[in-house]
Amino acid sequence: MSEQMIRVQLPDGSVREVARGTTPFDMATSISPRLAAAVVVARIKPLNTTPELGGEDAGGSQTEESMYSGAPAGGERLVDLSTPLEEDVELWLLKEQDEASLKVVRHSAAHVMATAILELFPETKLGHGPATDAGFFYDVYRESPFTETDLAAIEARMAEIVSRDEKFVREVEPREVGLAEYEKSGEFMKVHFIEKFTKPGEEISLYRNGKFVDFCRGPHVPSTGRVKAFKVMSVAGAYWLGDEKNQQLQRIYGTAFFNAKDLDAHFKRLEEIKARDHRVLGKQLDLFSIQEVAGAGLIFWHPRGGLVRKAMEDWMRDECIRRGYSMVFTPHIMKRELWRISGHEGVYSKDMFPPMELDDAEYRLKPMNCPGHILIYKNSPKSYRDLPQRYAELGNVYRYERSGTMHGLLRVRGFTQDDAHIFCTPDQIKGEIEGCLDFADAVLKTFGFKEYRVELSTRDPNKAGDFFGTTEDWANAEGALRDVLTGRGLTFDSFPGEAAFYGPKIDVKLVDVLGRMWQLSTVQFDFNLPKRFELAYKGEDGELHQPVMVHRALFGSVERFFGVLIEHYAGAFPLWLAPLQVGLVPISSDKHLDYGRKVKAQLEAIGLRVELDERNDAMKAKIRDFAVVKTPFVLILGDKEMATDSVSVRTRGKGDEGGVPLEMFIARCKALLESKSVEL
Structure with a gap:
């Protein structure tokens, strides 16, 4: 084959010889003009290389790292359709159906938005504008805050830029030239990105459309005209580099889709999400509150929310005991020295509340329960016959979340963690991890979740200094977790660098x-803390050995899990979780109240939470009030029901189901409670 020719392998396995410098668009055109019109972006990989996980199209949001750094290991990468092919490659031509294509469209939409911003507000300085799972944003610095009118103007100008159909053109220039130009124009964020993601002597990648140019690795759609359906949505504050001491940036959010139909569907979904917002429902249903006078991120559980919490925690404690855990309790505050031993003082300090100086030592509020459980283990000698030791605690912990990061029940400063720690021999570790995954599966199914995803977080070997322990220890620990997941037939994604500092x-x-x-x-393998605390057990050989440790939390936190439950069920909890399970409506307060009290007593006898409306109000008003708080069952009691020892049943979501014997209704509720059914 001539040196001027290269081989291009297509997804069907066929290989074509083409001239060096041929572009993906040329390849698409040679296959079909229709394909050339439909293709959005290309993925290439050098022939005869093994694909690896990673890259900006491997899932999740595009990060600064992926936007500005080079191609991932293994060589697989997304490229513009105009990129000259200079070596033998595998080539995929991606159309609108491909998830990676949508992210490229969204990243291009971010550039269109940045173009509009600078045309309308030229004093603005640009940060970065990544695609996200829901759309895109661009961080910008401008002294004057953007208004709703400004956002509307930006969106209108974006439409003009799209109609101009400006080509996205990749350019390169020496790093030093780019730095000098950006420094001269006061683009401090661009200077930071170039210094962080490129090296002296390198060339930097720029993308131009019309007069707008931006430091970016790409790729992009061929032209602005391919950004067809978009919306500028909102603006929020964001500190430069996440540091409250730095400049206050403005983050402008938008979204983009391939067509108006998908865009409309997205906003309908946002309306559904809004209707399920746990903060709104929490107030409407009187479940919880956050009191400004007490402080941000601190949750007050109201009586109705407290009933749901009790049901959650009772199930968790009973299940822990059934599975061989011992319930323990540890203090909320401990000496600072303890956190130095554990390593949290050095690694996690910025996320802990400041130390408190008391008369004998400095203390800290605990951000997690593990050191307390370690001290319980260490309090008495252990033999291999005593292992595994499984300690579980629904313990209150405190973490210093920054202002502006807190969000209802989902991100708080004080929460209850359903924490457990298992101390076992190395031979027992895989069985214990299996048991934790079985437990996690039971939690999700019991609370009505049918689907989940699994991720394995490992150490980044290029940043070994961020993780405690030896390479051999990490290899063994990661291998154990990977073996368990593979053995269970679970599909999982791996994320290097996302492990805890003490283990995968x-x-x-x-x-x-x-x-x-x-x-x-989460289920975490820890070989570090047992070493740091000098934990031991006497083995069968009579010698002392170091145990290994599993950290696991299944709710994650009671608060966060409750927030997810509220949104999942839109506040209409299954019978076993509902704070009020049955509402009783006597048609006449004079004639039917005694029968209502009799029914209430029989329902409460099987453990139901029941409310009898004794007000002298209209029946429809009483029914409406029970419906507002999403009561699973409302029972109407009148002459007929009283005479036949029956009830007239109105079921949430189903309406009037007619009269049934009280005994039959009780049996129905018993079955629903025992099965923890999510249906009524």
Whole structure:
């Protein structure tokens, strides 16, 4: 083959010889003009290389790292359709159906928005504008805050830029030239990104459309005209580099889709999400509150919310005991020295509340329960016959979340963690991890979640200094978790660098009724803290050995799990969780009240939470009031029901189901409670 020719392998396995410098668009055109019109972006990989996980199209939001750094290991990467192909490659031509294509469109939409911002507000300084799972944003610095009128003007100008159909053109220039130009124009954020993600002597990648140019690795759609359906949504504050001492930036959010139909569907989904907002429902249903006078991120559980919490915690404690855990309790505050021994003082200090100086020592509020459980283990000698030791605690912990990061029940400063720590021999570790995953599966199914995703977080070997322990220890720990997941036949994604500082972890992310993923359950392998605390057990050989340790939390936190439950069920909890399970409506307060009290007593005898409306109000008003708080069953009691020892049943979501014998209704409720059914 001539040196001027290269081989291009297509997804069907066929290989074409083409001239060096041929572009993906040329390839698409040679296959079909229709394909050339439909293709959005290309993915290439050098022939005869093994694909690896990673890259900006591997899932999740595009990060600064992926936006500005080079291609991932393994060589697989997304490229513009105009990129000249200079070596033998595998080539995929991605159309609108491909998830990676949508992210490229959204990143291009961010550039269109930045173009509009600078045309309208030229004093603005640009940060970065990544695609996200829901759309895109651009961080900008401008002394004057953007208003709703400004956002509307930006969106209108974006439409003009789209109609101009400006080509996205990739350019390169020496790093030093780019730095000098950006420094001269006061673009401090661009200077930071170039210094962070490129090296002296390198060339930097820029993208131009019309007069607008931006430091960016790409790729982009061929032209601004391919950004067809978009919306500028909102603006929020964000500190430069996440530091409250730095400049206050403005983060402008938008979203983009391939067509107006998908855009409309997205906003309908946002309306559904808004209707399920746990903060709104929490107030409407009187479940919880956050009191400004007490402080941000601190939750007050109201009586109705407290009943749901009790049901959650009772189930968790009973299940822990059934599975061989011992329930323990540890203090909320401990000496600072303890956190130095554990390593949290050095690694986690910025997320802890400041130390408190008392008469004998400095103390800290605990951000987690593990050191307390370690001290319980260490309090008495252990033999291999005593292992595993499983300690569980629904313990209150406190973490210093920054102002502006807190969000209802989902991100708080004080919360209750359903924490457990298992101390076992190395031979027992895989069985214990298996048991934790079984437990996690039981939690999700019991509370009505049918689907979840699994992630394995490992150490980044290039940043070994951020993690405690030897390379051999990490290899063994990661291998144990990977073996368990593979043995169970679970599909999982790996995330190097996302492990805890003391060991690798498995995260289980549930999928709610709207398809949203929530990080809740985690199982972590720890070989470091047993070493730091000099834990031991006497082995069968009579010698002392170091145990290994499993950290696991299944709710994650009671508060966060409750917030997810509220949104998953839109506040209409299953019978076993509902704070009020049955509402009783006597048609006449004079004639039917005694019968209502009799029914109430029989329902309460099987453990139901029942409210009898004794007000002298109209029946419809009483029914409406029970419906407002999403009561699963409302029973109407009149002459007929009293005469036949029956009840007329109105079921949430189903309406009037007619009269049934009271005995039959009680049996129905018993079955629902025992099965923990999510249906009524």
